Amino acid sequence: MKKHITLILILCIGINTLPYAQENLLINTYNRETKSLNGYWHYIVDPYENGFYNYRYEPFENQKVPGKGAFFTNSKPENKADLVEYDFDKSDSIRVPGDWNTQKEKLFYYEGTIWYKKSFDYQVSKKENRVFVYFEASNYQTDVYFNGKKLGVHRGGFTPFNFEITDLLKEKDNFLVIKVDNKRKKEGVPTLNTDWWNYGGITRDVKLVETPSNYIQDYFIHLDPNDNTKILGQVTINAIPKTTQKVEVIIPELNINKSLETNKEGVGSFEIVSDKIQYWSVKNPNLYKVTIKSNDEEIIDQIGFRTIKTNGSKIELNGENIFLRGISIHEESLLHGGRGSTKEDAEQLLLLAKELGCNYVRLAHYPHNEHMVRLADKMGMLVWEENPVYWTIMWENQETYANAQNQLSEVINRDKNRASVIIWSMANETPTSDARNVFLTKLAKYTREKDPTRLISAALEQSDYKENKFVRTINDPFADQVDILSFNQYIGWYDGLPEKCETISWKIEQDKPILISEFGAGAKKGLYGSKEERWTEEFQEHLYTETLKMIDQIDQLQGFSPWVLVDFRSPRRVLPEIQDGWNRKGLVSEKGKKKKAFFVLKSFYENKEKAVKN
Ligand code: GCB
Numbered sequence: 001m002k003k004h005i006t007l008i009l010i011l012c013i014g015i016n017t018l019p020y021a022q023e024n025l026l027i028n029t030y031n032r033e034t035k036s037l038n039g040y041w042h043y044i045v046d047p048y049e050n051g052f053y054n055y056r057y058e059p060f061e062n063q064k065v066p067g068k069g070a071f072f073t074n075s076k077p078e079n080k081a082d083l084v085e086y087d088f089d090k091s092d093s094i095r096v097p098g099d100w101n102t103q104k105e106k107l108f109y110y111e112g113t114i115w116y117k118k119s120f121d122y123q124v125s126k127k128e129n130r131v132f133v134y135f136e137a138s139n140y141q142t143d144v145y146f147n148g149k150k151l152g153v154h155r156g157g158f159t160p161f162n163f164e165i166t167d168l169l170k171e172k173d174n175f176l177v178i179k180v181d182n183k184r185k186k187e188g189v190p191t192l193n194t195d196w197w198n199y200g201g202i203t204r205d206v207k208l209v210e211t212p213s214n215y216i217q218d219y220f221i222h223l224d225p226n227d228n229t230k231i232l233g234q235v236t237i238n239a240i241p242k243t244t245q246k247v248e249v250i251i252p253e254l255n256i257n258k259s260l261e262t263n264k265e266g267v268g269s270f271e272i273v274s275d276k277i278q279y280w281s282v283k284n285p286n287l288y289k290v291t292i293k294s295n296d297e298e299i300i301d302q303i304g305f306r307t308i309k310t311n312g313s314k315i316e317l318n319g320e321n322i323f324l325r326g327i328s329i330h331e332e333s334l335l336h337g338g339r340g341s342t343k344e345d346a347e348q349l350l351l352l353a354k355e356l357g358c359n360y361v362r363l364a365h366y367p368h369n370e371h372m373v374r375l376a377d378k379m380g381m382l383v384w385e386e387n388p389v390y391w392t393i394m395w396e397n398q399e400t401y402a403n404a405q406n407q408l409s410e411v412i413n414r415d416k417n418r419a420s421v422i423i424w425s426m427a428n429e430t431p432t433s434d435a436r437n438v439f440l441t442k443l444a445k446y447t448r449e450k451d452p453t454r455l456i457s458a459a460l461e462q463s464d465y466k467e468n469k470f471v472r473t474i475n476d477p478f479a480d481q482v483d484i485l486s487f488n489q490y491i492g493w494y495d496g497l498p499e500k501c502e503t504i505s506w507k508i509e510q511d512k513p514i515l516i517s518e519f520g521a522g523a524k525k526g527l528y529g530s531k532e533e534r535w536t537e538e539f540q541e542h543l544y545t546e547t548l549k550m551i552d553q554i555d556q557l558q559g560f561s562p563w564v565l566v567d568f569r570s571p572r573r574v575l576p577e578i579q580d581g582w583n584r585k586g587l588v589s590e591k592g593k594k595k596k597a598f599f600v601l602k603s604f605y606e607n608k609e610k611a612v613k614n
Pocket of ligand 1: 488583
């Protein structure tokens with residue numbers, strides 16, 4: 001019943017008032033029974049948005065009868081005289097998931113709208129079941145239409161969203177039409193200006209998820225941050241009509257079988273005390289099989305239990321001090337170039353980080369795919385996840401804030417049961433101002449309320465201490481809001497030459513752990529020369545050597561994540577023969593070849609691991 005009301009409401013209130021995404025984001029589609037819609041989809045490139053607006057530039061979808069010109073109607077001529085000026089089935093195809101830039105040469109620099117169409121048959125296994133279409137991500141604005149009707153809009157290129165299609169689904173000849181627009185927007189998150197490639201398209205998996213009519217929508221199961229013998233949990237059942245439901249949470253290895261009942265809103269909580277919990281850690285990434293069982297379905301997850309806290313200037317994992325041997329990573333595939341999306345893409349990057357000696361990765365500058373955090377859970381790799389609030393967002397625009405908060409809430413929803421994820425980063429290198437401080441403080445408050453089990457940070461910037469250019473400090477009001485004080489610094493690259501590191505000292509007054517989120521230098525793989533010569537591997541190696549000496553002197557230093565594991569595409573980086581469209585600060589080239597500096601960091605991490613023993 002509720003489905004019908006929701007649909008009618010959507011149709012009546014008009015499309016423009018649709019929210020960013022839906023409240024009913026499904027948890028753990030990773031382990032549910034799903035039907036993949038990956039594969040080849042027909043597509044139409046539409047720079048003028050001809051399939052969206054009529055010639056008076058009014059959206060077709062706002063008209064009572066949109067007409068065949070609207071691409072989402074997926075029309076065909078009804079007779080030989082009929083005029084329809086597009087045909088999805090005769091148009092070229094493209095792979096989903098995948099960015100369009102690296103799949104089609106003609107689309108390499110394209111920023112605009114592309115329409116996708118996929119037809120499919122579907123047989124529900126029980127007639128009262130519900131069906132959702134779930135997108136792991138699509139960049140940037142996605143308008144979704146199913147069998148000629150609009151389901152909604154999603155903004156943001158790196159987080160999941162889903163729509164219910166139960167009432168529109170047929171056994172035969174369904175068609176899903178997706179309009180993806182990756183034009184950069186000033187009010188967007190991120191905004192117009194970044195230092196990475198704006199890969200467009202349906203960049204992650206698409207699937208159909210069939211659930212019973214009352215389904216397990218969400219759960220959050222974790223250790224009590226203040227009592228590590230207590231597992232706390234919350235389960236949400238989406239029931240029609242809203243009724244209380246019985247749920248069991250079963251963890252066989254701990255002999256736990258806990259029953260609970262949800263309230264009328266569908267939410268139920270529980271507490272379990274156990275003194276037998278083997279904590280998840282870097283050395284022993286222990287994951288428990290957890291089954292969440294309602295009257296109508298059963299979902300299995302693998303969940304690790306750990307605490308992460310700060311204590312003065314220390315970071316403590318399960319109560320023990322830990323030094324984070326990290327590296328920053330962009331989500332680009334070493335296997336096929338372009339946006340990474342598969343398990344193999346994720347695995348390659350994490351294995352490379354392991355080889356470097358890391359126990360921690362900073363997933364920059366946006367949420368990466370779910371494979372990354374699932375694998376990190378298994379491998380014992382700690383993770384920093386980041387919201388794409390980058391550089392100069394429109395701080396005073398309420399829509400921009402709502403969008404930033406929504407993207408963050410979607411990644412928290414997806415990953416809140418992953419033990420590996422220990423830090424939510426609000427932003428990267430944002431210039432201080434009152435409006436920015438208010439924006440970020442509100443975001444941090446929201447995050448703490450939504451997830452009290454993790455630490456909050458942001459990649460800030462450093463500045464001169466009381467105008468002394470040789471002493472550096474953090475002078476940023478947002479530093480008061482974070483648990484971990486992180487900052488990017490490029491002494492020796494943008495700020496003098498590597499020798500400058502010797503002349504700099506640090507006076508950081510906040511009593512918080514320090515995690516340097518970036519430092520680095522560009523080098524072209526295979527370009528050898530003297531350490532004074534920019535772009536050579538020797539220059540980069542020298543900068544690492546000097547920087548490591550410099551930062552090792554900072555008392556509160558609890559780790560760092562240099563910039564960056566692998567060279568990545570960026571339109572800002574145009575220097576011929578050196579950059580050619582790539583940011584060259586990788587320790588490894590885009591072809592997977594290690595540069596000299598890789599080994600400098602590796603040996604630093606080996607020594608650190610011996611010294612700190614975790
Ligand atoms: C930074 C940014 C990062 C850039 C990097 C660079 O500070 O956070 O996104 O790619 O510097 O290479 O300049």
